[in-house]
Amino acid sequence: MFFYRESTKETKLIKTKSIKWTMEKEESVMPELMIDIQIKQLAYMINNMSKEELETLYMFLTEEGAELLERNNDLKLKRVRYLTTEEVFDV
Structure with missing residues (x-):
């Protein structure tokens, strides 16, 4: 399908x-x-993921991940901007 x-x-x-x-x-x-996709294939793929890939998958599957995706979209659409080092550390 x-x-x-x-x-x-x-x-x-x-x-x-x-x-x-x-x-x-x-x-x-x-x-x-x-x-x-068969569950067995999915389990195999997940078991062979690196730690970074597992963390990314977790983020996509949780509310926290949805929030991060929304923030990333805001940055891409230039609704917000990254803070500079000076702004962060008040230098």
């Missing part, structure tokens, strides 16, 4: 294996990809 979702702020196109397209309202702008 293959499921692909391309999102924009106004509409979302959904393409399934049967090449059926539908339009839905969507607020997210992040594309999604859904595939069927």
Whole structure:
């Protein structure tokens, strides 16, 4: 099974294996990809991840990760900016 979702702020196109397209309202702008995978394969992939990859996966699967993604998007869209060293340490 293959499921692909391309999102924009106004509409979302959904393409399934049967090449059926539908339009839905969507607020997210992040594309999604859904595939069927066996639990055994998933467990194997997770067991072979490095510590850094496991920490990243954990962040994506928790509320804390959602907040960090939102902050990162704010930085990319220049809604906020990084503090300089002088600002942080009041030098």
